[in-house]
Amino acid sequence: MAGEIFSRYEIKYLIPFELYETLAERLKERMSFDKFGDGEGRYTITSLYFDSPNRDIYFETKNKKRYRQKLRLRIYNSATLQDNAYLEVKKKYKKRVNKRRTSINLAEAYKYINNEVAGEDVINISNRQIFNEIDSFRNLYDLMPDNIVSYDRQAFSGIEDEDLRVTFDYNLRCRKDDLRIENGPHGIHFVDPELVILEVKVNFSVPLWLSQLLVELGCEKKSVSKFCTTVELLEGEEFTEKHNIAVR
Template sequence: MVIEIFRRREQKYLITKEQYAELVENISSYMRSDKYGTDGKYTVKSLYFESPDNKIYFETKNKLKFRQKLRLRVYENTHINGTAFFEIKQKHKKVVNKRRLVLPLAEAYRYLYSSEEILEDYETSNTQVLREIHHFRQLYNLQPEMIIIYDRHALHGLFDPDLRVTFDLNLRCRNDDLFLENGSQGENFIDPNLVVLEVKVNDSVPLWLTRILQDLNCEQGSTSKYCASSELLRSKDIPIGITKEDLLVRGGE
């Protein structure tokens, strides 16, 4: 069963592919591959929404204590009748709350692009979450803005089922084709030799993992996929493949 409402803490790192390979090797006795994809590896594609005055971008860029995003997400090469996840992601400091529902991708488009406002008529796993999404869209006047795509390698704790570690590679974006079923093409908005690492826990990061991260010189920092891709798409003169120095803010969020 898909978890629809959950809360967790997240720590982000921007690491090299060499650090990624070493880290996977070092944590292999503590972690298992995600059950999805091949050995925990799969493609993630998300359609993000923005307001006419870019509220979402500025809330994230300015690191407001409370900020939120809306996204429609699919995995792998989903077709028009495949499964999609509509999510509100809220962040307060380092605590992330997600409220999401499951629905066919075609049904998500029907909600987005039709004038139908009887929310109970949509085929979805959770009408209450759809009401929250609808309220958020109306409050911010949110419209589809861009698609972010990356290749994910996900691991779960063997002894701590609440521990999750993800590595996101080949991060790319586009705003010229906002239909998720239309392939995984896009422009790289982070240097392809870099990897976004996220450590996700309910309470605190295990001591063994903290030590491994320190031994490999993995430095914690704030890396917003949304802001980086927005800046690339809105200013085409920004070089493709933004460097670590451009993106990494030392000390975290």
């Protein structure tokens, strides 16, 4: 997956699987399949998420702090220790999402996150400046590997507006017993398998034709945090009751 810096708005919806199929067919009239996917824009994402001992990242996200950020190590489809992954920080400020990432050799990434090598000694990265920002963020929060989220995605790109993207995420699973992303997308479902997370990603505003299509098909906006939902499921009732968390 190309690109290291992204800045955009991301509008989320939670829709039934059959509605996803209908909407995907309609999008073919105005959009093309993501060039980084297979012939129909499909690929699998597996991400290792980080949090602090006090779960600062979880609570900043859950409480919708005006400025919040997350760290993750991500691969697309499959990878071995000899392949590259993406180490990325995702920041959100006043509803705008900013993502900065660097590719990194997966074996080297594990040495770094397991504190076997200091940040300044990490090699095989594509962007040293972004890595230094990530390293500072990780050290500030004392971030450590926490859980893995994986899902299948079908993605579309705008034909007239190349910055427009629409993604459908389904088969969403999570785990914390195996924190090796090269072991593939497995775990327990944290979203009903009959539901799909739809995201519309734009630089400024959603095109009128797409807004009208979403209204026509009855798509309703619904904020869904993959990270928070995963934490709540994996930590269980004791965690949610202790912190008086209403689980969706």
